[in-house]
Amino acid sequence: MSESVFLERIERVADALTRSGADAMIVTPSTDFAYLTGARPSLRERLIALGITADGRVRAVAPVFELDAMQPVIDIGIDVIAWSDGDDPAAMLIEGLGLGSRQRVAIGADVPMRFTLEFNRHSDIAWVPADEVLVPLRVRKSSTELALLRGAASAVDETYRRFLATTEFRGRTELAVQDDLREYLQATGHDLSGSFSIVAAGSNAAMPHHSPGARVLEEGMGVLTDFGGPREGYCSDMTRTWSLGPASARLREVHAVVLEANRAGFAAVRPGVTAESIDAVVRGVIERAGFGEYFTHRTGHGIGLDVHEAPYLVAGDTTVLEEGMAFSIEPGIYIPGELGVRIEDIVAVTADGAECLNNADRSLIEV
Known part of the structure; x- marks a missing residue:
């Protein structure tokens, strides 16, 4: 992204700080840091931080021997204060931002407590969550x-196609199959360091976040696969459930209900409705089919730089959907000791409805 994109985001943060009554905001390496600067330094034991004040002052601090990771920050014109062991970087940032006592400072959700305590040693700061400043900015893409989310979704669609077409499943463990799935993720441009994958066979699929293990895939098993991760900085996330050989009548029944719920959720998305209303629509389909007690998680989550971010499609999230928001719709039915089915797509809100970014086959494919 261009330099102007990040400078505009920083300006919007300053405006949001003024509206919220906060005097400044501090974030450490995280997706918030990347959103504002394009830089992705590592979060270690030495302080790297970015500060923005309501009046538009911007400063960063970083160890002198980690300045190469801060080059994107320097490139957009932010003054990076380099510090050496023995210096006090918390005090240096507070001074650089011109912060005094009893000021309200929004702090990023990923700032470690040890750094917060360092800042507190130098100033009587009233901390407030930075989410009230950052979430409204990040939630609308x-x-x-x-375009980056579409690219990630297209890549994960291709991952699934290659995975089903070329993987040998029979007689292999979930872990072995997961290794193959990870290779396909990498081949389609995903960053494996942040990618994830679930392969859950048979009754293991009844655990929504099952950790793949030594179970051997056998004929007639339903298999739940959930996979994705960052690609060019923005995340994919998709789940499909398929059958190894002919599917049982029970698996077909449950899969049909989940697919109906997935489609109903997509059809309900449009500007002006609330996040929780989509959850109610999806949950209603599953409850009317008699499986309500087996849908044990929210309907969806926002996606972007993080695979899970606001908004959350769950009862209690009254966020009003707006054009540009992107999130998952992922109904599931999990019957302990028997089976599990989930179908997950990423959806973006458009001016008059929704766009489904995933196009991989949602049917109960028999491999």
Whole structure:
């Protein structure tokens, strides 16, 4: 992204700080840091931080021997204060931002407590969550961000196609199959360091976040696969459930209900409705089919730089959907000791409805 994108985001943060009554915001390496600067330094024991004040002052601090990771920050014109062991970087940032006592400072959710305590040693700061500043900015994706999300979704669609077409499943363990799935993720441009994959066979699929193990895939098993991760900075996330050989009548029954719920959720998305209303629509389909007690998680989560971010499609999230928001719709039915089915797509809100970013086959494929 261009330098102007990050400078505009920083300006919007300053405006949001003013509206919220906060004097400044501090974030450490995280997706918030990347959103504002394009830099992705590692979060270690030495302080790296970015500070923005309501009046537009911007400063960062970083160890002198980690300045190469801060080059994107320097490139957009932010003053990076380099410090050496023995210096006090918390005090240096507070001074650089011109913060005094009893000021309200929004702090990023990923700032470690040890750094917060360091700042507290130097100033009587009233901390407030930075989410009230950052979430409204990050929740609506720009056209560039949506293009990156489409690219990630297309890549994970291709991952699934290759995975089913070329993987040998019979007689192999979940772990072995997961290794193959990870290779396909990497081949389609995903960053494996942040990618994830679930392979859950038979009754193991009744655990929504099952950790793949030594179970051997056998004929007639339903298999739940959930996979994705960052690609060019923005995340994919998709789940499909398929059958190894002919599917049982029970698996077909449950899969049909989950697919209906997935489609109903997509059809309900449009600007002006609430996040929780989509959950109610999806949950209603499953409850009317008699499986309500087996749908044990929210309907969806936002996606972007993080695979899980706001908004959350769950009762209690009254966020009003707006054009540019992107999130998952992932109904599931999990019957302990028997089976599990989930179908997950990423959806973006458009001016008059929704766009489904995933196009991989949702049917109960028999491999």
